[in-house]
Amino acid sequence: MVGGKVALFVGRRKPAGSVRQKPTALFVGRFQPLHKGHLFALRHIAKQSARVYIVIGSSQEKKTEKNPFSAQQRLAMMRAVLVKEKLAKKCKVYLLSDIPNDYEWVSYLDAHVPRYDVCYSNNALVLKLMRRAGKKVARVPLLARAKYRGEKIRERMKERKEWKSRVPKVVQEKIGARKKSG
Numbered sequence: 001m002v003g004g005k006v007a008l009f010v011g012r013r014k015p016a017g018s019v020r021q022k023p024t025a026l027f028v029g030r031f032q033p034l035h036k037g038h039l040f041a042l043r044h045i046a047k048q049s050a051r052v053y054i055v056i057g058s059s060q061e062k063k064t065e066k067n068p069f070s071a072q073q074r075l076a077m078m079r080a081v082l083v084k085e086k087l088a089k090k091c092k093v094y095l096l097s098d099i100p101n102d103y104e105w106v107s108y109l110d111a112h113v114p115r116y117d118v119c120y121s122n123n124a125l126v127l128k129l130m131r132r133a134g135k136k137v138a139r140v141p142l143l144a145r146a147k148y149r150g151e152k153i154r155e156r157m158k159e160r161k162e163w164k165s166r167v168p169k170v171v172q173e174k175i176g177a178r179k180k181s182g
């Protein structure tokens with residue numbers, strides 16, 4: 001004990017700067033609907049990251065061909081998945097509407113989401129805009145893209161073909177509940 005203070009660390013300490021914190025990640029998507037490909041990507045991102053900010057984009061959209069589910073429905077799907085995956089503490093979800101000017105999008109997003117170290121996406125426009133704004137980007141690993149693809153799943157729903165096996169069980173339940181309540 002020196003000067004009445006108790007030493008807080010005993011034993012060998014790592015030199016300053018040697019402790020590598022995992023980064024904070026950003027994952028942007030429309031999740032129309034949230035499918036098993038999104039889940040595969042999310043699990044990968046969560047493993048690499050200390051914290052994940054998930055942005056549900058195009059939040060103003062609903063009941064259209066490309067965006068049938070409302071922001072609240074997509075939020076409910078995402079929350080159910082995060083709870084099921086035990087990721088609710090690590091991940092925080094934000095809703096973000098689109099803006100007319102793509103070149104203002106990254107600063108608009110940054111005004112609504114806390115600071116992040118890396119943006120995960122495979123969307124060419126998102127990657128381009130993020131890179132242009134000087135952000136670090138990483139691609140998400142793809143899972144059987146021909147099968148797990150929002151557009152394909154929406155098509156199958158419309159044509160009344162089997163689609164349930166392509167989304168996580170908890171998402172099936174959320175979509176089922178929506179259909180029952182009209």
Ligand code: NAD
Pocket residue numbers: 028029030031032036037038040041056057058059097098099100101102103105120121122123125126129140141142143144145148149150
């Ligand atoms: P999405 O739900 O289609 O995809 C989200 C992510 O999941 C993508 O990176 C995609 O590659 C990945 N993914 C899809 N299938 C997968 C699979 N099988 N395996 C693994 N990963 C898979 O969402 P999106 O269209 O990429 O979302 C981008 C959002 O950003 C949109 O809401 C868009 O409007 C918004 N945006 C807005 C502006 C603007 O407002 N001006 C500009 C750029 C982007």
